Amino acid sequence: MAENESLNPDDPYGRRWDIVYRAIRKGEPPEKVVLRVRRAMYQGLRKTLKQCAEHGVTLQMLLDSRSAPQVLRRLVRKTQGHEYVQLFADVAAASSVCDTEGLLQAFVGAIWESVGDRIAHKVVRSDGPMSLNGMRDYLGHTVEQIQPDVDRIARNLASNPSWKPTLPRGKKGEEAETTAEILSTSLLGN
Secondary structure (H helix, E strand, O other): OOOOOOOOOOOHHHHHHHHHHHHHHOOOOHHHHHHHHHHHHHHHHHHHHHHHHHOOOOHHHHHHOOOOHHHHHHHHHHOOOOHHHHHHHHHHHHOOOOOHHHHHHHHHHHHHHHHHHHHHHHHHHOOOOOOHHHHHHHHHHHHHHHHHHHHHHHHHHHHOOOOOOOOOOOOOOHHHHHHHHHHHOOOOOO
8 A cells, every 4th residue: 555645745745735835935826835735635635535444434423532632642542643644633623612613624724734834944044035034924825725625625524424525616627737746756765
């Protein structure tokens, strides 16, 4: 079985987030970066849910165990320490009073927050085009732009935990651009 989906753009299994990092690093327009974040968020979550199911863990099981830290720790181990499952457990511990949709909003939002923080430190550390404060502003704008997607994913998963996250259809040509990017990405790393 392939390795687990990663929230780390430096991880070979975090390639979809590396595409976002490279877009920010190259100074692509914010609209393009937001599109890449949206795509990575949906695809990463979809892949994660599939990987968890392969380990015998469903989103419904995670939701049912959200108030039981010991059970969540067991589910994290069962998924071989899957980063997304660990993040869910962390968010569940911090969001104990939220309803299901609120918990899922916090979890999906935390996915980008976690990746965004890693990207920010990587961009700023590598003599990137922005200061840390500029990067925080940039990421804050990105959060505003993806909030409707966070809400949509949370709402759909709350009403049907077996829903497979799918990016709503956009403009023609967006898929071709993503395919070309993925094909140009080295499988051996940089």
